[in-house]
Amino acid sequence: MANSCHKAKTFFGTCQTIYNVFSNSTKRWTVLLNYIDDLTLKSLSATRWESHVESVKAIITQIPQIKEALTQLSEVCEDGKVCRDAKSLIDGEFSSFEFILSLVIWYEILFKINLVSKKFQSKDMLLDVAIQSLDGLVTFFDNYRETGFDKAIIEAKKIAETIDVEPEFPVKRVSCRKKQFDENPNTEREQQSAKEKFKTDYFLVLVDMALSQLKTRFEQMKHFETIFGFMFDASKLYYLDDDLLKTSCLDLEIALTYEKDSDIDGDDLFRELQSLQKMLPKGAYEGAKPWTSLEIMEFTKKLDIFPNILLAYEILLTVPVTVASAERSFSKLKLLKSYLRNTMSQDRLNGLAIISIENRFLSNVDYDKMIEVFASKNARRHHFR
Template sequence: MTIWYEVLRPINQVSKLLQSEDMCIDTCVMNMNDLIIHLNKYREEGFEAALNTATSIALDMGLEPGFPKKRLTRRKKYFDEDNEEDDEDKSPEDSFKCFYFNVVMDAALMSLQTRFDQMKEFQRIFGFLFSSRNLKSLVHDKLKECCEILADALQDGDKEDVDRDDLFQELKMLQNVLPDDKDTVIQILDFVKIMGCYPNTTIAYRILLTVPVTVATAERSFSKLKILKNYLRSTMSQERLNGLAILSIEHNVLEKLDYDAIVDDFAS
């Protein structure tokens, strides 16, 4: 429980920040990077602290701290295998760390990194446009590089949504005239539309505001196979089970079939 508390507590804090109305993507990515760094550090250094905390809690509750000892098993060795038995010689603490603690931490880190890859890519392309602070902090060489990356991302064959050279010139001008209080994407877009002399910048910000970015993944909340097995309560061949599963999943198509024609075809 102490391990789960240390894992879920920072995740819950970042989750609440991500759900706030004024959260912007650059802050989101920064918080996610900090969270991943924290969990990586906890994976390397947190086991001993978790073990000490759990031991202290057990003593306060009047319990004897310790891991139950497993019966030593001997696996049959083949002639080409090493005689060393590293896995069997592990202490209960080492086994718990290897087969539980490291597995939990690796699963959490992999899930975070996989889900937020798209957001990191979005920040790489549009990050310099997220706020006036980001835009004004760029020197001309870095701004030119960012414009090239954005133009490449918005290019389809020979067609480009923005002209990279014109965009660079417009953003250089915008760095000097953009007020500091225009710190959100929508505020900057409203400003450049009022000015009326930044066509490529307007297009870039409009695309930025309409690109869907999500970290959600589609997960099935039920299993057709489980429903069929529970309903029929009998053993059956794999072929029949596959057929029933397809009929259950594609029930909309099934409702449109002519049963009389199917029966006649089967009878013939």
């Protein structure tokens, strides 16, 4: 979305510039803190785009205070470049209704995406819950495309009043050129107002890009649902008739087959699920909260008589909803292998990476005992003559 049009690129460049003006000096940061109370400005993350909502939130909720801080900075700062940057922000973006409207639009978009993204990254996230969340996000963008622009203008006008900005779109001078005799005039495009151009060239581009990317991800999730959908919860599994249950088991066998080897046997899985349907307690499939796939697997593990069911649920629960944890593991490398550690061996790098990635286990490690074991194994006795 951020690279889909020029205005989106410059918007986040402006957000980073506002942060850099204050953060590059402790004195300038003190000037900012004299005007704001709650949220400090945040730098844009290079890897986690949904975290941009923190930067946008800090600006949109404190526009009058930040504008006053920039005004003060442009008057008292001794650095000419900083004075020029602060003054250009005051006369440019902080006096532009388009920038305020962009803040409202991006904050609404990023806030919704951030909610779903954080939910996806939870350790107990299940595939069926992820599909529901993604479906809800797609529905939000469909509705936001129709009604979001008008609501964003109303919200932007309220913010513009607090900093004395006229809620108007700048009208650019249209360059006149001589048209050819056989040229078809684009009268509809030429007659668009500045507001309509902003909507078609910026707002709709962002939302359409978000929808296309989300629907691509949603198609992948739907593919998994066609394979494992009958195992998502106890209510779906219990009320499935024998014909559909057998068809689903055979389809699952085909999906988990590579060349001539298959992880499960479809016929055996069907017979095991028939028995499991009769053994499930009544509370597992009735009521507002039926058992999840994780609870069914735990129940199956206690019985210890359904090997195909247990293996199928293990595969289902290990399908990754996101790759956030893997990406964070690789992000540790730039903290470990820096320019000051160029000569680090591969074994040492692997060891430090594992320690950093699995740091939650280190809190339960007895270091004194480890040191004693290490010292006893490496003790050397030399006899000197």
